[in-house]
Amino acid sequence: MSDSYELIIKNGLAVLPGEVVKLDIGISGGKIAALEADIEAGPDTAVLDAEGQYVLPGMIDMHVHFNEPSFGHWEGFRTGSASLAAGGCTTYADMPLNGNPPTVNLSALRLKADMASGHSAVDYVLWGGLVPGNLDNLEELWSAGVTGFKAFISNPGGEGEGRFREVDDETLYQGMKKIAALGGILALHAESDEMTAVLAAEAVREGRTGARDFAASRPAQAELEAVARALLYAERTGCRLHFVHISTAAALEMIQEAKLRGQDVSAETCPHYLILTEDDMESMGPVAKCAPPLRSAEEREKLWKALAEGKVDLIASDHSPCPPELKLVSGLSFFEAWGGISGAQSSMELMFHEGVNMRRLPVTLISRLLSGFPAERFGLSGRKGAIALGMDADLAVLNPDMSYTLAASDLLYRHRHSPYAGMDLSCRVTSTLCRGKIVYTLKQGVISPDGGEWIQTGEGQPVL
Numbered sequence: 296m297s298d299s300y301e302l303i304i305k306n307g308l309a310v311l312p313g314e315v316v317k318l319d320i321g322i323s324g325g326k327i328a329a330l331e332a333d334i335e336a337g338p339d340t341a342v343l344d345a346e347g348q349y350v351l352p353g354m355i356d357m358h359v360h361f362n363e364p365s366f367g368h369w370e371g372f373r374t375g376s377a378s379l380a381a382g383g384c385t386t387y388a389d390m391p392l393n394g395n396p397p398t399v400n401l402s403a404l405r406l407k408a409d410m411a412s413g414h415s416a417v418d419y420v421l422w423g424g425l426v427p428g429n430l431d432n433l434e435e436l437w438s439a440g441v442t443g444f445k446a447f448i449s450n451p452g453g454e455g456e457g458r459f460r461e462v463d464d465e466t467l468y469q470g471m472k473k474i475a476a477l478g479g480i481l482a483l484h485a486e487s488d489e490m491t492a493v494l495a496a497e498a499v500r501e502g503r504t505g506a507r508d509f510a511a512s513r514p515a516q517a518e519l520e521a522v523a524r525a526l527l528y529a530e531r532t533g534c535r536l537h538f539v540h541i542s543t544a545a546a547l548e549m550i551q552e553a554k555l556r557g558q559d560v561s562a563e564t565c566p567h568y569l570i571l572t573e574d575d576m577e578s579m580g581p582v583a584k585c586a587p588p589l590r591s592a593e594e595r596e597k598l599w600k601a602l603a604e605g606k607v608d609l610i611a612s613d614h615s616p617c618p619p620e621l622k623l624v625s626g627l628s629f630f631e632a633w634g635g636i637s638g639a640q641s642s643m644e645l646m647f648h649e650g651v652n653m654r655r656l657p658v659t660l661i662s663r664l665l666s667g668f669p670a671e672r673f674g675l676s677g678r679k680g681a682i683a684l685g686m687d688a689d690l691a692v693l694n695p696d697m698s699y700t701l702a703a704s705d706l707l708y709r710h711r712h713s714p715y716a717g718m719d720l721s722c723r724v725t726s727t728l729c730r731g732k733i734v735y736t737l738k739q740g741v742i743s744p745d746g747g748e749w750i751q752t753g754e755g756q757p758v759l
């Protein structure tokens with residue numbers, strides 16, 4: 296039956312949920328239709344030879360900011376999704392900020408969905424926002440298929456009238472109650488606004504405005520306080536929680552204890568907390584500025600230890616780009632520069648390079664953090680996140696032994712800056728497939744820039 300496949304990936308090391316097996320993958324109708332030791336290709340079947348390479352489920356990046364509408368000059372669906380395709384990502388979740396209007400009601404969601412439609416190389420889901428004043432909009436967002444809700448406990452920054460705002464405690468509490476009733480999930484940027492605002496004002500007043508001063512104005516305690524508060528509210532309301540970009544092992548520990556008490560909560564961290572440190576933030580400047588800030592080398596090691604122990608649930612990029620003038624202009628103080636790292640293209644390579652090639656962690660663990668867990672947590676597991684029969688053929692082919700230096704010119708972002716530019720990597724994504732279609736190859740670049748679809752995961756239009 297070889298001619299029933301439109302494409303066969305041959306000879307690759309398939310990263311299955313618990314094991315790596317040398318298998319051929321037959322693709323039919325955009326789905327994985329056969330997993331066998333040797334699938335014979337018919338005369339009309341396309342073949343992708345993956346000898347010596349891993350075939351992984353495409354990454355599901357639950358945390359990117361593509362900034363449309365209104366801030367497409369910072370990044371956009373077309374460039375952002377192209378960069379993801381080049382990095383082995385096949386589904387992403389766009390945050391409800393930093394575009395304007397933010398995605399906090401149905402009309403804003405429709406506007407964003409219209410802007411994304413026909414402009415994405417890979418599939419996507421959309422987050423709705425929880426902000427002061429939009430409690431009555433949560434249900435319409437959920438019914439229209441948002442993947443969940445995002446709130447900030449600290450000031451999100453950003454520009455423009457009507458921009459996304461952080462929650463006060465009442466909104467956080469009432470929002471959790473509503474989201475629990477809907478059966479939704481709340482993603483939180485967990486840093487104490489009180490603590491960070493006071494410390495930042497004090498530092499600026501005293502003229503302490505360098506990279507280390509910025510880091511000191513957002514200490515680990517600010518993360519711990521916000522995580523603790525949110526866990527208490529969630530315990531009271533029964534709301535499912537997902538903590539984005541956790542930067543300290545102590546916060547992971549606190550989340551782990553809540554899980555053991557039976558709370559439905561998950562934790563994300565980002566490659567930048569696992570790869571970079573405060574020293575890099577000082578030497579590289581604002582290109583490596585983010586919030587929570589990069590931490591010490593010691594903290595980074597603790598994060599890796601926690602990850603190896605299973606206390607991190609997923610890895611996401613938190614790609615939060617901006618034009619160079621908000622990062623690189625001399626005279627801009629570290630506090631004034633945009634906080635956000637451009638990293639979407641590099642997550643899988645960074646995690647494989649550092650996690651598998653350097654630290655010798657199992658590739659199945661890294662793959663679970665990049666794909667398996669996010670699919671399960673966010674209602675995509677019937678279709679995406681694993682190499683198994685019947686699943687969407689969303690795949691990344693990665694050469695584990697291909698060294699290269701990431702050049703700024705390799706980056707497909709709207710603005711080609713990233714703290715990873717100049718870094719030597721030991722592996723490289725060589726092809727990416729979304730629903731069986733080759734969207735990117737290392738040789739040809741992005742060959743299908745607009746076939747990605749919105750996967751609506753809310754109650755209104757379930758994914759299956």
Ligand SMILES: NC(=O)N[C@H]1NC(=O)NC1=O
Pocket residue numbers: 360392393451452453484584585586587613615634635636
């Ligand atoms: N507004 C926004 O994207 N903020 C992001 N940037 C960052 O470094 N952390 C964030 O939460």
Ligand SMILES: [Zn+2]
Pocket residue numbers: 484539540586
């Ligand atoms: Zn955040």
Ligand SMILES: [Zn+2]
Pocket residue numbers: 358360390613614615
């Ligand atoms: Zn973010």
